[in-house]
Amino acid sequence: MAENKNQNNSKSIPSGFIIRIVKLIWTTIWQIMMSNLAPRSESGKYIRPTTQFHNFIGTEPDNPYTPAPGRYDLYVGFACPWAHRTLVVRSLKGLQDVISIIICSPLGDKGIWVMNQESEGCRTLPELYSLSKPGYRGRCTVPVLWDRQTHTIVNNESAEIIVILNSQFNKFAANPKLDLYPEELRYEINIWNKTIYSAVNNGVYNCGFAQTQSSYDKACQDLFAVLDKIDAVLENNQYLCGEKLTLADVRLFTTLFRFDMVYYGLFKCNRRRIQDYKNLSVYLRDLYQLPGVANTCDLESIKRDYYGNLFPLNPGGIIPSGPDIKYYWKSHEWGME
Numbered sequence: 001m002a003e004n005k006n007q008n009n010s011k012s013i014p015s016g017f018i019i020r021i022v023k024l025i026w027t028t029i030w031q032i033m034m035s036n037l038a039p040r041s042e043s044g045k046y047i048r049p050t051t052q053f054h055n056f057i058g059t060e061p062d063n064p065y066t067p068a069p070g071r072y073d074l075y076v077g078f079a080c081p082w083a084h085r086t087l088v089v090r091s092l093k094g095l096q097d098v099i100s101i102i103i104c105s106p107l108g109d110k111g112i113w114v115m116n117q118e119s120e121g122c123r124t125l126p127e128l129y130s131l132s133k134p135g136y137r138g139r140c141t142v143p144v145l146w147d148r149q150t151h152t153i154v155n156n157e158s159a160e161i162i163v164i165l166n167s168q169f170n171k172f173a174a175n176p177k178l179d180l181y182p183e184e185l186r187y188e189i190n191i192w193n194k195t196i197y198s199a200v201n202n203g204v205y206n207c208g209f210a211q212t213q214s215s216y217d218k219a220c221q222d223l224f225a226v227l228d229k230i231d232a233v234l235e236n237n238q239y240l241c242g243e244k245l246t247l248a249d250v251r252l253f254t255t256l257f258r259f260d261m262v263y264y265g266l267f268k269c270n271r272r273r274i275q276d277y278k279n280l281s282v283y284l285r286d287l288y289q290l291p292g293v294a295n296t297c298d299l300e301s302i303k304r305d306y307y308g309n310l311f312p313l314n315p316g317g318i319i320p321s322g323p324d325i326k327y328y329w330k331s332h333e334w335g336m337e
Helices: 002-012 016-037 081-093 125-132 158-167 183-201 203-208 213-233 247-263 278-288 299-309 325-329
Strands: 072-076 100-107 112-119 122-124 144-147 152-155
Touching: 072 081, 072 112, 081 158, 081 247, 100 299, 112 125, 122 125, 125 144, 125 152, 152 158, 158 247, 183 203, 183 213, 183 247, 203 213, 203 247, 213 278, 247 278, 247 299, 278 325
Parallel strands: 072 100
Antiparallel strands: 072 144, 100 112, 112 122, 144 152
């Protein structure tokens, strides 16, 4: 009986020829799909396309975009780490009653963002971009800082939007004295931003979207070298620049929050989890527990977007059940007054 059972099992395993053919076909299809999902260099490294709207809100006489409550909207997707930055700063500054948010969800089959409710007569982000700039042919991404008065996109670069939110609406903000980009720390903040963007914020994508082993190895090495460096800095500092929360922390936080639930497994960033780090784990919980920050974190949307829509990385579309969100509420050494 045992011999017959083994024979039946062997027949259920595909032959070597079939495996080789299927592997060749799947690899070819995967490369085509990845080239559309993630443009690459000759070495196989992911190349992130640039944003195209870079206006600022200010009080200069010639600036058409002036600060005002109720004039501007933020188009965001809860799953997107770049859009998440803007939601965190909006919450920390107390701008919920000043700037409205329009929620968008990714439509994986078409590769576009769709608004949960119609806005400006549009249902999709490409329609909004075309409304702002007829004939627009570029990428239509979140976040978008939108001006209702001129019906145009002010800015779609998250790094610039958070600077705007930090400084230009203090007259209307609930927390106007909170300065996340103080003059005396800007040089240090900018250095951190450059390092974190290259190795961590974009670094996890360089790992997950790598199309050659060498590009993945380089990205993974750079990622964990910087995470190790940050963990060492946090041995004596509450935040990256000392005891003061800054935009550098905000920019790092949105990647760290997604790390264990998405990047560790799906993007192959699996040398260590953030919760395995002595200081980074405390730092992450500290940031998450700041007033209003947890409300910007949508665990289920993040998992649904990454695992459900990045088909080349997760063909089965199976969404994992964890992690347990209670981890982020564990006590930490660094407390806020």
